[in-house]
Amino acid sequence: MKVPFVNYPLQYKNIETEIDSAIKKILNNGDLILRQDVDDFEKNMADFLGVKYAVGVNSCTDALIFSLKSAGIKEGDEVITVSHTFFATIEAIIHCRAKPVLVDVGEDFVMDVSKVESNITDKTKAIIPVHFNGHMVDMDKLNEIAKRHNLIIIEDAAQALGAAFNNKKAGSLGLAGCFSFYPAKLLGAFGDAGIVATNDQVLAKNIRLLRNHGLRTKTEILLFGFTSRLDNLQAAVLNVKFKYLDQWIQRRRKIAEIYKDKLFDVKNIKLPFNSGGRFFDVFQNFVIRAEKRDELFIFLKEKEIETLVKDPVPNHLHLGLRLDHFNLPLTERLAKEVISLPMYPELTDEQVNYVISCVKEFYKL
Numbered sequence: 616m617k618v619p620f621v622n623y624p625l626q627y628k629n630i631e632t633e634i635d636s637a638i639k640k641i642l643n644n645g646d647l648i649l650r651q652d653v654d655d656f657e658k659n660m661a662d663f664l665g666v667k668y669a670v671g672v673n674s675c676t677d678a679l680i681f682s683l684k685s686a687g688i689k690e691g692d693e694v695i696t697v698s699h700t701f702f703a704t705i706e707a708i709i710h711c712r713a714k715p716v717l718v719d720v721g722e723d724f725v726m727d728v729s730k731v732e733s734n735i736t737d738k739t740k741a742i743i744p745v746h747f748n749g750h751m752v753d754m755d756k757l758n759e760i761a762k763r764h765n766l767i768i769i770e771d772a773a774q775a776l777g778a779a780f781n782n783k784k785a786g787s788l789g790l791a792g793c794f795s796f797y798p799a800k801l802l803g804a805f806g807d808a809g810i811v812a813t814n815d816q817v818l819a820k821n822i823r824l825l826r827n828h829g830l831r832t833k834t835e836i837l838l839f840g841f842t843s844r845l846d847n848l849q850a851a852v853l854n855v856k857f858k859y860l861d862q863w864i865q866r867r868r869k870i871a872e873i874y875k876d877k878l879f880d881v882k883n884i885k886l887p888f889n890s891g892g893r894f895f896d897v898f899q900n901f902v903i904r905a906e907k908r909d910e911l912f913i914f915l916k917e918k919e920i921e922t923l924v925k926d927p928v929p930n931h932l933h934l935g936l937r938l939d940h941f942n943l944p945l946t947e948r949l950a951k952e953v954i955s956l957p958m959y960p961e962l963t964d965e966q967v968n969y970v971i972s973c974v975k976e977f978y979k980l
């Protein structure tokens with residue numbers, strides 16, 4: 616049995632008619648740049664997240680850069696985040712000429728909030744919590760620290776669309792929330808796409824300008840901006856897929872439950888943190904910590920199961936980046952141990968069970 620790590624064609628097959636007709640409509644009308652479908656998608660996202668504004672951009676990386684810039688982050692400022700993230704989080708800070716200050720994560724793979732306060736200096740201006748693998752940072756504690764020190768919070772929610780903490784959605788709890796619609800994400804475009812969610816009208820307005828060369832109207836330029844619009848064609852695709860989002864999240868949660876139920880007795884692995892309670896996880900990824908991780912990867916590959924070892928070298932230890940002065944023991948340990956098992960709604964129970972039996976076979980259980 617083959618278990619690919621992602622299966623884009625299968626998802627397309629399941630909704631082919633709707634997708635084809637949405638794309639045909641766009642092409643026949645020539646609605647390519649900032650048209651109704653972008654407005655509709657922004658409205659869908661704002662309603663879904665429970666925020667006032669959502670602004671479509673071309674990626675989450677730009678969503679992060681624009682949010683930081685619009686919040687006034689500039690040269691010399693310090694921004695606290697984690698190294699255990701996709702590198703874009705750190706890049707965004709660098710592109711604002713600010714300094715990333717990296718703190719360690721906890722056993723749940725997200726920012727260890729207890730490590731934040733000791734890293735605050737008089738230059739600290741913002742914190743970027745990364746809601747990793749579909750699991751949120753404890754935003755009560757983080758917001759409390761941010762408030763006390765007068766810091767901005769920009770949420771990196773690229774991996775957490777639909778995740779919640781205390782019934783509040785990821786991306787709705789800071790000044791801005793940044794999302795990615797990269798194809799493998801919970802809601803994936805047929806290319807790159809992103810969005811900024813916010814309740815702040817001024818910030819939303821500024822990001823609308825930044826994404827489109829500072830143009831307020833076709834002829835009036837207010838600031839130096841970028842080419843970073845959300846493609847109308849991608850927005851149309853995302854509007855079709857959006858109807859399935861809740862259903863897809865439920866299926867991911869179900870798959871996670873099967874993995875957890877049947878792998879709990881494998882002593883050589885650690886399953887994702889069992890959060891529950893105040894946390895609603897959406898399992899963008901199903902990441903385990905595994906003994907003999909690299910051998911497991913090869914063994915599963917031989918069994919035609921694709922897994923992912925994304926960051927064998929933690930972000931801060933890449934040569935030449937000058938970020939290696941941070942003391943992040945768990946981050947460094949995780950880089951040696953974590954492996955993502957296949958996780959997407961189209962996986963069948965048979966495939967999930969096959970992955971489970973192969974993991975058990977590897978550890979000779």
Ligand SMILES: Cc1ncc(COP(=O)(O)O)c(C=O)c1O
Nearest residue numbers: 674675676701703704773795797
């Ligand atoms: C945590 C995190 N932040 C930021 C990004 C960047 O998103 P994009 O590829 O849309 O720029 C990603 C993408 O994988 C991500 O996982």
